[in-house]
Amino acid sequence: MPQSPLHSARLIALDWGTSSLRAYLLGDHGLTLQVRSSTHGIMRLPELRKTSEDNRQKRFEAAFDSICGDWLRQFPSLPVIAAGMIGSAQGWKQTKYLHLPLNLGELGKHLVPFETATGRRIWIVPGLMDPSPPMNVMRGEETQALGLLSERTETREPGRLFCLPGTHSKWIDVVGQEIRGFTTFMTGEVYSALRSHTILGRTIPSDLSSSFNAEAFDRGLDLAHRAGSKGLLSDIFTTRTLALAGVLVPEEQADYLSGILIGHEVHAMFHPRRDSSAGVLRETPITLAGDEALCRRYESAMKRFGRVDIHFSPEAMQHGLWHISIQAGLL
Amino acid sequence: MPQSPLHSARLIALDWGTSSLRAYLLGDHGLTLQVRSSTHGIMRLPELRKTSEDNRQKRFEAAFDSICGDWLRQFPSLPVIAAGMIGSAQGWKQTKYLHLPLNLGELGKHLVPFETATGRRIWIVPGLMDPSPPMNVMRGEETQALGLLSERTETREPGRLFCLPGTHSKWIDVVGQEIRGFTTFMTGEVYSALRSHTILGRTIPSDLSSSFNAEAFDRGLDLAHRAGSKGLLSDIFTTRTLALAGVLVPEEQADYLSGILIGHEVHAMFHPRRDSSAGVLRETPITLAGDEALCRRYESAMKRFGRVDIHFSPEAMQHGLWHISIQAGLL
Numbered sequence: 001m002p003q004s005p006l007h008s009a010r011l012i013a014l015d016w017g018t019s020s021l022r023a024y025l026l027g028d029h030g031l032t033l034q035v036r037s038s039t040h041g042i043m044r045l046p047e048l049r050k051t052s053e054d055n056r057q058k059r060f061e062a063a064f065d066s067i068c069g070d071w072l073r074q075f076p077s078l079p080v081i082a083a084g085m086i087g088s089a090q091g092w093k094q095t096k097y098l099h100l101p102l103n104l105g106e107l108g109k110h111l112v113p114f115e116t117a118t119g120r121r122i123w124i125v126p127g128l129m130d131p132s133p134p135m136n137v138m139r140g141e142e143t144q145a146l147g148l149l150s151e152r153t154e155t156r157e158p159g160r161l162f163c164l165p166g167t168h169s170k171w172i173d174v175v176g177q178e179i180r181g182f183t184t185f186m187t188g189e190v191y192s193a194l195r196s197h198t199i200l201g202r203t204i205p206s207d208l209s210s211s212f213n214a215e216a217f218d219r220g221l222d223l224a225h226r227a228g229s230k231g232l233l234s235d236i237f238t239t240r241t242l243a244l245a246g247v248l249v250p251e252e253q254a255d256y257l258s259g260i261l262i263g264h265e266v267h268a269m270f271h272p273r274r275d276s277s278a279g280v281l282r283e284t285p286i287t288l289a290g291d292e293a294l295c296r297r298y299e300s301a302m303k304r305f306g307r308v309d310i311h312f313s314p315e316a317m318q319h320g321l322w323h324i325s326i327q328a329g330l331l
Numbered sequence: 332m333p334q335s336p337l338h339s340a341r342l343i344a345l346d347w348g349t350s351s352l353r354a355y356l357l358g359d360h361g362l363t364l365q366v367r368s369s370t371h372g373i374m375r376l377p378e379l380r381k382t383s384e385d386n387r388q389k390r391f392e393a394a395f396d397s398i399c400g401d402w403l404r405q406f407p408s409l410p411v412i413a414a415g416m417i418g419s420a421q422g423w424k425q426t427k428y429l430h431l432p433l434n435l436g437e438l439g440k441h442l443v444p445f446e447t448a449t450g451r452r453i454w455i456v457p458g459l460m461d462p463s464p465p466m467n468v469m470r471g472e473e474t475q476a477l478g479l480l481s482e483r484t485e486t487r488e489p490g491r492l493f494c495l496p497g498t499h500s501k502w503i504d505v506v507g508q509e510i511r512g513f514t515t516f517m518t519g520e521v522y523s524a525l526r527s528h529t530i531l532g533r534t535i536p537s538d539l540s541s542s543f544n545a546e547a548f549d550r551g552l553d554l555a556h557r558a559g560s561k562g563l564l565s566d567i568f569t570t571r572t573l574a575l576a577g578v579l580v581p582e583e584q585a586d587y588l589s590g591i592l593i594g595h596e597v598h599a600m601f602h603p604r605r606d607s608s609a610g611v612l613r614e615t616p617i618t619l620a621g622d623e624a625l626c627r628r629y630e631s632a633m634k635r636f637g638r639v640d641i642h643f644s645p646e647a648m649q650h651g652l653w654h655i656s657i658q659a660g661l662l
Contacts, residue, residue: 189530264563
């Protein structure tokens with residue numbers, strides 16, 4: 001963390017998702033002065049003692065005050081911006097989706113202002129919808145995409161692909177400053193459901209602290225990538241059969257299953273069914289953003305499947321929130 | 332149910348799975364005289380008041396007596412045969428897997444006898460393993476396969492495909508009397524996990540009694556079958572987006588999701604990745620066996636994907652248990 005003085009603070013920026021909340025205090029040039037995180041995602045708001053009709057609103061207030069109340073009081077005139085599920089139907093203030101195609105240079109024009117009960121204004125970044133069948137939506141990843149675009153890049157290709165792994169992974173197809181399309185994969189959530197609620201989890205130790213087993217993960221990747229695969233529903237069953245046969249020991253099964261799922265996701269992006277021209281071009285540069293350990297797994301899959309032009313960015317969200325604030329004239 | 336006299340009973344046959352137990356009293360020529368079913372699968376055995384070291388053995392005894400104790404006492408010399416998870420490591424008596432290729436005409440040679448605490452002998456049908464990577468196993472479906480082979484068929488093709496939908500669907504590749512290979516899909520279990528433990532289930536009514544919505548199911552099939560699909564992990568997310576957009580009402584979401592999953596399973600069998608020669612030949616006759624409502628969904632998928640030679644058999648398990656007993660000289 002850089003040791004910059006707090007009095008240079010310029011922006012309070014929130015990444016408010018389903019299961020987590022992060023707050024950034026940003027200084028000159030978007031420099032990160034402080035980062036805080038809590039589990040108060042919109043589906044995990046703090047419980048209050050007294051219930052009332054506007055209980056949910058009060059729980060949002062409480063989460064907001066809990067993570068950055070001191071910043072709000074110390075810097076009463078600092079603008080506050082937020083991206084993510086805070087703008088969803090279950091969020092603090094529902095905002096309408098913008099529609100594709102979207103020029104990321106104009107995202108700041110569409111911020112939705114919202115006054116909290118204590119009178120502080122929060123600027124909410126709206127989500128993005130691809131209305132073409134079968135439809136797709138995102139909230140928060142459009143901000144990361146802008147952050148990635150704002151970062152120095154050595155590519156001369158006009159087309160880039162952003163991969164944002166997570167509970168619901170997003171792959172965003174960008175040409176110049178424009179988001180042309182995106183795809184969602186429920187990989188993270190499906191992994192959790194398979195591990196906790198199917199026979200596959202029965203022999204997997206619940207202790208998550210064990211170290212990453214790269215060999216088992218790669219074995220799962222190779223299974224998902226092989227020519228003879230009959231798809232995910234079939235491949236995941238081998239987690240069970242290889243355990244029965246003693247080929248996989250319990251400590252290896254979780255990473256093997258993770259390899260199968262991530263492998264199927266990455267394979268689907270690189271080799272879509274039949275019409276191979278629809279796949280990601282080999283020369284398209286790919287940038288990963290999000291949790292670093294998870295991004296390393298995706299990078300490992302991409303490299304194993306033959307890609308080389310892969311980058312990782314740890315601060316896409318902060319950079320995106322900073323640049324949207326500039327676009328909107330908040331700074 | 333045929334009105335045959337019970338005194339003609341020839342065989343007590345059990346289909347003992349993970350979550351259910353069925354008992355058949357079979358008469359001359361394998362005619363079904365009585366059928367009973369209970370929820371006492373090997374993972375749902377009855378609870379006993381007193382616990383002891385051999386508690387699990389006693390719970391098996393209790394389930395066995397509960398479903399057919401009266402038959403056992405009325406017909407003390409009738410042979411008893413059982414197939415399914417009863418022979419697994421978590422079953423009453425673990426039996427070794429037979430290995431592929433297997434001539435189904437010789438399955439009866441491999442029965443494993445087992446004496447219960449009350450002195451009754453049960454003949455257990457062993458499961459089947461495909462040891463070639465990435466491995467596969469079945470317990471119970473080999474018996475259904477023999478049952479299907481024993482039934483009158485009008486096909487002249489030497490090759491047939493048996494599709495046995497369920498928690499873990501099996502597709503069995505049979506040439507003549509020989510099982511050449513098989514594939515497992517965790518479709519049923521994944522459906523339950525997605526519905527009960529992911530965001531997709533949040534807007535699906537828990538009441539299962541609502542009638543089947545064929546239009547929503549077909550919509551899911553078409554999504555899974557389309558050329559541009561990026562696979563299951565991506566397609567299932569549309570259950571959420573189409574609900575958000577109001578395109579799918581809550582009553583339609585479960586059948587839409589079911590259509591996506593079954594569609595991916597059937598598509599994978601008919602159109603495996605890249606090497607199209609490995610797919611099921613168009614002229615290969617397909618026979619479905621198992622729960623009728625579920626088989627009808629699979630039949631609907633197969634027909635929608637262009638297949639016509641599809642049959643359904645409701646009594647494959649009984650017929651298999653009967654014919655194995657003949658092979659083994661029990662009758």
